[in-house]
Amino acid sequence: MGCSPSALLEQIHKGSSASLDKVDKSAIKKPAITTASRTSTVTTTVQVNNMSRASKRGKFLSMPFNPFRGDISRSMLHHRKSSLALTPEEEPLDINRGPNETKYGLISPTPKHHLKLLLVFAHPDPVCDSLSKAADKLGFEITTSNTNIGALDEYQAKSHDLVIVDTRAKNFDNDLLCRSIRNTKGSQHTVIIAIVRKSAFERDDVTIASLLESGFNRCLIETTNVLVCVNELIVLKHCDLRTMAQHATCQAMYTALDKCRDLVIVTDDSYKFQYMNAACERQLGLRQEDTIGKTLQEQLVYDTVQINTMGSSLLRAREWSGPMTLKRKSTQETIVSNCRAVPFSCAGRMPTHFILVFDTNSIDPSNLSQSRGSIHSIRRGSTDVRSIGSDYLRRTSLAKLNALPLEAPITKIVGLIDQIRENVGSNGQLVQLIDKVEDILKGSELYVSHVKEDFRMKTDEPVVSDLITALLSKAPQPTVTASSRRSSNDSSVFRPSRTGLIKVPAAIRDLLDTALMWEFDIFKLEDLTRKRPLQHLGMNLFNHFDVCGALNCDERTLSNWLTVIEANYHAENSYHNSTHAADVMQATAGFLEKERMKSIMEPLDEATSLIAAAAHDLDHPGKSSAFLTNSNNPLAILYNDVTVLESHHAAMTFKLTLGDERVNIFKNLDRDTYKLARHNVIDMILATEMTKHFEHLAKFVNVFCTRSSVGSEIGDQSEDYAPILTAENTTLVKRMMIKCSDVSNPTRPLRLCVEWARRIAEEYFQQTDDEKARGLPVVMPMFDRQCCSIPKSQIGFVDYIINDMFEAWNAFIDMPELLTYMRQNYIRWKEFDEQNHTTLNDIQKLQATILAPSITSSIKSD
Numbered sequence: 001m002g003c004s005p006s007a008l009l010e011q012i013h014k015g016s017s018a019s020l021d022k023v024d025k026s027a028i029k030k031p032a033i034t035t036a037s038r039t040s041t042v043t044t045t046v047q048v049n050n051m052s053r054a055s056k057r058g059k060f061l062s063m064p065f066n067p068f069r070g071d072i073s074r075s076m077l078h079h080r081k082s083s084l085a086l087t088p089e090e091e092p093l094d095i096n097r098g099p100n101e102t103k104y105g106l107i108s109p110t111p112k113h114h115l116k117l118l119l120v121f122a123h124p125d126p127v128c129d130s131l132s133k134a135a136d137k138l139g140f141e142i143t144t145s146n147t148n149i150g151a152l153d154e155y156q157a158k159s160h161d162l163v164i165v166d167t168r169a170k171n172f173d174n175d176l177l178c179r180s181i182r183n184t185k186g187s188q189h190t191v192i193i194a195i196v197r198k199s200a201f202e203r204d205d206v207t208i209a210s211l212l213e214s215g216f217n218r219c220l221i222e223t224t225n226v227l228v229c230v231n232e233l234i235v236l237k238h239c240d241l242r243t244m245a246q247h248a249t250c251q252a253m254y255t256a257l258d259k260c261r262d263l264v265i266v267t268d269d270s271y272k273f274q275y276m277n278a279a280c281e282r283q284l285g286l287r288q289e290d291t292i293g294k295t296l297q298e299q300l301v302y303d304t305v306q307i308n309t310m311g312s313s314l315l316r317a318r319e320w321s322g323p324m325t326l327k328r329k330s331t332q333e334t335i336v337s338n339c340r341a342v343p344f345s346c347a348g349r350m351p352t353h354f355i356l357v358f359d360t361n362s363i364d365p366s367n368l369s370q371s372r373g374s375i376h377s378i379r380r381g382s383t384d385v386r387s388i389g390s391d392y393l394r395r396t397s398l399a400k401l402n403a404l405p406l407e408a409p410i411t412k413i414v415g416l417i418d419q420i421r422e423n424v425g426s427n428g429q430l431v432q433l434i435d436k437v438e439d440i441l442k443g444s445e446l447y448v449s450h451v452k453e454d455f456r457m458k459t460d461e462p463v464v465s466d467l468i469t470a471l472l473s474k475a476p477q478p479t480v481t482a483s484s485r486r487s488s489n490d491s492s493v494f495r496p497s498r499t500g501l502i503k504v505p506a507a508i509r510d511l512l513d514t515a516l517m518w519e520f521d522i523f524k525l526e527d528l529t530r531k532r533p534l535q536h537l538g539m540n541l542f543n544h545f546d547v548c549g550a551l552n553c554d555e556r557t558l559s560n561w562l563t564v565i566e567a568n569y570h571a572e573n574s575y576h577n578s579t580h581a582a583d584v585m586q587a588t589a590g591f592l593e594k595e596r597m598k599s600i601m602e603p604l605d606e607a608t609s610l611i612a613a614a615a616h617d618l619d620h621p622g623k624s625s626a627f628l629t630n631s632n633n634p635l636a637i638l639y640n641d642v643t644v645l646e647s648h649h650a651a652m653t654f655k656l657t658l659g660d661e662r663v664n665i666f667k668n669l670d671r672d673t674y675k676l677a678r679h680n681v682i683d684m685i686l687a688t689e690m691t692k693h694f695e696h697l698a699k700f701v702n703v704f705c706t707r708s709s710v711g712s713e714i715g716d717q718s719e720d721y722a723p724i725l726t727a728e729n730t731t732l733v734k735r736m737m738i739k740c741s742d743v744s745n746p747t748r749p750l751r752l753c754v755e756w757a758r759r760i761a762e763e764y765f766q767q768t769d770d771e772k773a774r775g776l777p778v779v780m781p782m783f784d785r786q787c788c789s790i791p792k793s794q795i796g797f798v799d800y801i802i803n804d805m806f807e808a809w810n811a812f813i814d815m816p817e818l819l820t821y822m823r824q825n826y827i828r829w830k831e832f833d834e835q836n837h838t839t840l841n842d843i844q845k846l847q848a849t850i851l852a853p854s855i856t857s858s859i860k861s862d
């Protein structure tokens with residue numbers, strides 16, 4: 001039974017402050033850094049120390065309290081509490097206090113002065129009565145119980161601070177009750193006392209040990225003396241209960257430290273790490289467990305001059321502040337930050353520990369690119385309230401800005417990532433990965449820029465570099481002259497065919513029977529139709545997919561529409577002509593035939609996909625957008641150099657369609673359906689813009705080709721996409737479909753593939769010739785008809801654009817023949833390159849010999 005409090009109270013009563021003054025002030029314990037919890041010793045010392053401080057201030061003299069006179073009353077006790085600080089947190093604020101005297105409030109589940117006591121006595125007796133009276137005098141809120149079950153119920157309902165159990169009665173299962181309370185969540189903040197007979201301390205009894213073993217904090221000898229009970233309860237309150245509250249406070253403080261954005265490090269007086277908060281681990285890439293016992297110099301601060309300067313103040317027990325250079329261990333990057341170093345003493349007068357606080361607001365902006373994780377910290381502001389002034393104002397306005405309702409999805413994502421980062425704890429590697437993810441997400445070019453950089457780093461083939469840069473970059477260049485481009489006005493006028501719907505010759509009909517095969521010979525159709533393949537193939541496909549039904553329009557209007565659309569392609573373009581449009585339409589139809597697409601697409605989706613494919617390059621001038629921009633072409637002026645060609649193709653489609661009722665295939669649609677159809681067509685045409693290639697591909701892959709999106713391996717055709725087929729995701733599919741159709745030529749049979757490669761190369765050469773002739777910047781200088789290696793350009797095109805795209809598309813739609821042809825063609829291009837069949841002339845010779853239609857078909861039949 002603790003006896004020191006009685007003695008102390010006696011000393012206080014006598015006012016013998018001299019002897020108390022000798023009590024070491026530094027023995028007041030703050031939340032322990034390295035010292036283990038020594039509850040009884042520490043709390044007793046705290047009490048002694050507090051008393052000593054109070055006595056030094058001469059407050060005891062005015063205190064009318066004498067517990068030994070037996071005249072204490074609740075009002076007296078309260079008076080004493082309000083006028084005398086018994087604990088550091090009760091002391092008035094002293095602005096000159098040192099770090100060891102920091103005022104702090106204890107965190108306790110119970111409001112001050114209303115500690116809850118549960119008395120568990122099987123039978124009311126004088127001991128219970130005395131305890132009850134004493135507790136009442138001290139202002140405890142008392143509950144009593146005379147059964148185990150009842151006591152447990154009471155405890156679980158009220159979470160008492162103190163439970164006193166009478167263990168003298170033999171028929172009472174104290175052990176069970178104590179263990180049950182200890183099994184209740186939060187019971188670590190409860191002190192449980194056993195009342196035992198005096199004899200328990202007199203003989204060599206196992207009772208005491210077994211009680212402590214089952215979870216009691218102390219054993220008190222039975223007494224009927226109210227003053228002794230008061231004495232014991234005061235001791236319990238100021239020792240055990242206060243220690244519980246200190247532990248809770250300590251836990252709360254460490255939580256606060258881990259949540260704050262400033263970096264906090266505690267070292268011993270030889271700079272050995274003792275503690276670092278989560279912000280440190282995050283921003284410095286260190287792990288608490290790796291640093292314990294290592295020095296600041298080894299781990300973080302390599303500048304010994306800085307350490308020595310700081311040390312000269314700290315070792316003289318003085319605070320120090322100044323800039324400090326920290327080095328991130330993982331990356332060896334450096335951060336310069338303002339440091340406030342505070343000496344702290346756990347024992348004795350001299351500092352035993354140093355507390356270092358690095359203000360993340362002060363991190364040198366020149367280091368921001370290196371210490372990306374800190375950008376976030378700066379934006380959100382530090383929780384170090386001592387760094388105030390203009391900084392405070394800045395933080396306040398930042399807080400206001402953060403509160404504005406500007407949240408875009410990306411803002412929400414970054415916010416969620418912040419939360420994840422704060423909750424991953426001390427896993428430095430994970431935090432670094434999260435930082436990296438956040439940095440990438442914060443970039444504006446989410447899908448494009450890194451791919452471009454990646455590509456530039458990988459290729460050293462100039463022709464590939466020219467081609468891919470021209471396709472992906474949004475950089476401007478010149479325009480076609482009015483004379484080099486056919487006036488679209490001429491051809492936009494619809495002149496109805498006098499013969500009505502075209503009669504289809506047998507050869508064309510036969511060929512169109514294969515219209516849905518991937519090997520469909522579009523060039524043969526071009527020949528047979530005298531360069532009007534779109535009209536014939538288009539009508540065939542429209543019929544096959546019942547576009548008349550979907551649009552509620554007659555066949556003649558559809559046919560008229562095809563006529564006008566085809567007439568507005570430029571036959572003189574070697575690549576971007578109506579044969580390319582027909583080819584893209586044919587590929588789209590092939591894709592629409594696949595089960596996966598049938599299960600997704602509505603009739604209006606099918607119709608608009610075919611319409612978009614047919615019109616996607618309408619009125620293409622045979623020059624790139626860069627050329628139009630460089631030459632100040634009216635289209636580039638109209639569309640501000642942004643998505644010039646695709647905007648024109650889409651706008652032109654609607655201009656022609658709506659310009660004449662005889663070609664208006666949308667005329668019978670209601671307003672909403674028309675809006676939807678128009679949106680579909682425009683969205684698909686715009687999706688063919690190559691500068692957005694990686695954006696579309698990445699979005700598609702993110703939704704349809706990751707395990708998490710479909711819950712199984714890529715390519716597993718048993719995947720069920722139904723749950724993710726939202727309207728937005730169906731749009732991604734349609735975009736991907738038209739994109740794949742648009743550049744499907746490397747995945748066609750070799751003869752077709754080579755002819756497309758020749759045609760696009762020819763168109764590129766023509767552009768280069770024009771650029772040179774007109775003194776314009778040359779967009780793709782390597783596409784010079786004299787020296788360009790067509791095989792190399794095709795290998796690069798597949799490597800950087802086609803391969804990944806078709807892998808993803810095949811995984812979704814299940815058309816392995818796409819990959820088979822692509823790979824076979826790739827090998828052949830490599831062979832052509834090795835055999836030096838590189839120039840346009842060489843390729844044409846190959847076409848006339850080994851790739852001639854008759855030869856290839858005989859090779860095929862062999």
Ligand SMILES: Nc1ncnc2c1ncn2[C@@H]1O[C@@H]2COP(=O)(O)O[C@H]2[C@H]1O
Pocket residue numbers: 467471617688690742743745746756757760793794797
């Ligand atoms: N086989 C190919 N080789 C090189 N570039 C191609 C090939 N096929 C298509 N392209 C390019 O890819 C682009 C896709 O969009 P466009 O049809 O506007 O223009 C196309 C060409 O510039």
